[in-house]
Amino acid sequence: MTTADILLVEDEPAIQELLAFNIAQCGFRAIKAQDATSAYAQINRALPDLILLDWMLPGTSGVEIARKLRADSRTRDIPIIMLTARTDERDKILGLESGADDYITKPFSPRELMARIRAVLRRRAPQMSDETVRVEGIELSPTTHRVSANGQNIDLGPTEFRLLHFFMTHVERVYSRAQLLDQVWGDHVFVEERTVDVHIRRLRQALEPSAADKMVQTVRGSGYRFSRT
Amino acid sequence: MTTADILLVEDEPAIQELLAFNIAQCGFRAIKAQDATSAYAQINRALPDLILLDWMLPGTSGVEIARKLRADSRTRDIPIIMLTARTDERDKILGLESGADDYITKPFSPRELMARIRAVLRRRAPQMSDETVRVEGIELSPTTHRVSANGQNIDLGPTEFRLLHFFMTHVERVYSRAQLLDQVWGDHVFVEERTVDVHIRRLRQALEPSAADKMVQTVRGSGYRFSRT
DNA sequence: AACTATTGTGACAGTAACATGACAGTCGCT
DNA sequence: AGCGACTGTCATGTTACTGTCACAATAGTT
Numbered sequence: 001m002t003t004a005d006i007l008l009v010e011d012e013p014a015i016q017e018l019l020a021f022n023i024a025q026c027g028f029r030a031i032k033a034q035d036a037t038s039a040y041a042q043i044n045r046a047l048p049d050l051i052l053l054d055w056m057l058p059g060t061s062g063v064e065i066a067r068k069l070r071a072d073s074r075t076r077d078i079p080i081i082m083l084t085a086r087t088d089e090r091d092k093i094l095g096l097e098s099g100a101d102d103y104i105t106k107p108f109s110p111r112e113l114m115a116r117i118r119a120v121l122r123r124r125a126p127q128m129s130d131e132t133v134r135v136e137g138i139e140l141s142p143t144t145h146r147v148s149a150n151g152q153n154i155d156l157g158p159t160e161f162r163l164l165h166f167f168m169t170h171v172e173r174v175y176s177r178a179q180l181l182d183q184v185w186g187d188h189v190f191v192e193e194r195t196v197d198v199h200i201r202r203l204r205q206a207l208e209p210s211a212a213d214k215m216v217q218t219v220r221g222s223g224y225r226f227s228r229t
Numbered sequence: 230m231t232t233a234d235i236l237l238v239e240d241e242p243a244i245q246e247l248l249a250f251n252i253a254q255c256g257f258r259a260i261k262a263q264d265a266t267s268a269y270a271q272i273n274r275a276l277p278d279l280i281l282l283d284w285m286l287p288g289t290s291g292v293e294i295a296r297k298l299r300a301d302s303r304t305r306d307i308p309i310i311m312l313t314a315r316t317d318e319r320d321k322i323l324g325l326e327s328g329a330d331d332y333i334t335k336p337f338s339p340r341e342l343m344a345r346i347r348a349v350l351r352r353r354a355p356q357m358s359d360e361t362v363r364v365e366g367i368e369l370s371p372t373t374h375r376v377s378a379n380g381q382n383i384d385l386g387p388t389e390f391r392l393l394h395f396f397m398t399h400v401e402r403v404y405s406r407a408q409l410l411d412q413v414w415g416d417h418v419f420v421e422e423r424t425v426d427v428h429i430r431r432l433r434q435a436l437e438p439s440a441a442d443k444m445v446q447t448v449r450g451s452g453y454r455f456s457r458t
Numbered sequence: 459a460a461c462t463a464t465t466g467t468g469a470c471a472g473t474a475a476c477a478t479g480a481c482a483g484t485c486g487c488t
Numbered sequence: 489a490g491c492g493a494c495t496g497t498c499a500t501g502t503t504a505c506t507g508t509c510a511c512a513a514t515a516g517t518t
Contacts, residue, residue: 145403145448158450195507
């Protein structure tokens with residue numbers, strides 16, 4: 001759940017392959033679709049974390065797809081980046097009005113595209129971006145899967161790692177147990193809410209040697225918060 | 230790594246950019262040309278180590294370029310890989326007769342292309358693949374295909390060798406089994422993910438006498454990591 | 459202070475993830 | 489052909505993580 005799923009809607013097979021390869025190279029998971037129909041099918045199977053949408057598609061155009069996704073509450077919040085050959089300023093506006101988060105014109109450098117993907121993910125789903133996060137003395141690096149507090153290494157299990165990662169990318173805000181289950185465990189799992197307490201404890205225990213456990217705070221009646229100070 | 234220079238002759242800018250990015254990702258240097266004229270100009274400036282040649286080009290075709298390169302003693306030995314949309318067997322023969330080392334039809338997977346580039350480079354210019362890598366006490370020399378840890382020789386099978394080579398050039402970062410299969414096994418072969426475990430074990434076993442096996446670390450739930458300490 | 463709602467904690471069994479050993483198939487070599 | 493080295497897969501151990509509970513501790517209310 002740490003890696004972002006990116007739905008790639010593109011009809012030209014060569015470009016699709018190349019983009020998929022680049023996405024994978026950057027540590028994300030690429031899900032491919034050639035047209036609107038298969039795109040919807042993929043979205044129905046599992047919500048992606050970001051959608052790369054070709055402007056020109058056979059049948060339903062990219063703009064129409066974007067509009068439909070924005071109309072559905074289930075898909076409203078999924079970031080969309082449009083790919084297009086047009087450089088016309090009017091089209092750009094049209095694309096953004098249709099609900100796209102960003103917009104990139106062909107020919108584009110893959111490096112630029114990847115930068116935009118990261119930027120959008122950082123804005124919309126910070127825990128999906130794989131950048132190193134630092135809060136106070138704590139440092140968490142998703143790519144190396146390492147955590148350190150005040151220089152000393154911290155050993156975490158997978159769940160505690162994701163939990164801390166989520167907290168560090170959503171500082172100073174209270175989350176209910178249900179919200180944490182959705183965000184850290186995934187929305188379709190059924191687990192007892194009190195299980196969160198246990199993992200909070202395990203996280204605190206791991207952070208204790210560095211005195212960083214004070215940052216994981218209980219908000220009675222509401223949930224938990226990760227906070228500086 | 231003595232990076233290989235790869236001349237990329239392709240008129241479609243989008244595909245050129247994407248290929249150039251992939252080439253760079255793999256640690257090679259991409260030199261771009263849109264047509265025969267600029268290709269010759271680049272070759273005159275400095276001989277590339279490999280040429281990626283689009284079959285269909287405006288003006289002089291890829292086949293003609295390949296013939297001319299083969300006729301010149303200065304360029305006769307440069308490996309050539311042809312890119313083409315045609316799947317016709319006759320064209321394939323024509324392409325190879327014109328002197329190409331390999332031939333790949335669009336749409337192709339970048340992974341396959343990169344595998345072929347590596348294969349051709351390995352065949353035609355083995356010294357180009359790489360130079361000796363050193364991490365902690367371990368020393369790996371691709372050219373001599375030798376590995377030593379703390380002075381003492383280590384015997385590795387081909388797969389373990391490539392695995393260690395990949396790890397040593399990508400230290401500290403965690404790779405999933407799928408990523409390792411992509412990077413180390415290369416071709417789009419279907420291999421069970423658990424097979425990675427076995428080769429990890431074989432690698433560890435080989436490194437054990439030098440106590441270097443501690444560097445191959447398991448990251449539960451994520452994959453494996455090669456790390457100092 | 460007493461009571462209640464909420465959260466902390468230690469223990470535990472089930473399980474998912476990983477390690478290991480064995481084996482059969484393949485390939486190149488002489 | 490016969491041999492040895494290497495590979496991929498499976499079956500079986502082994503480990504470490506997970507979720508749940510029972511009960512202890514704490515905060516909030518009256």
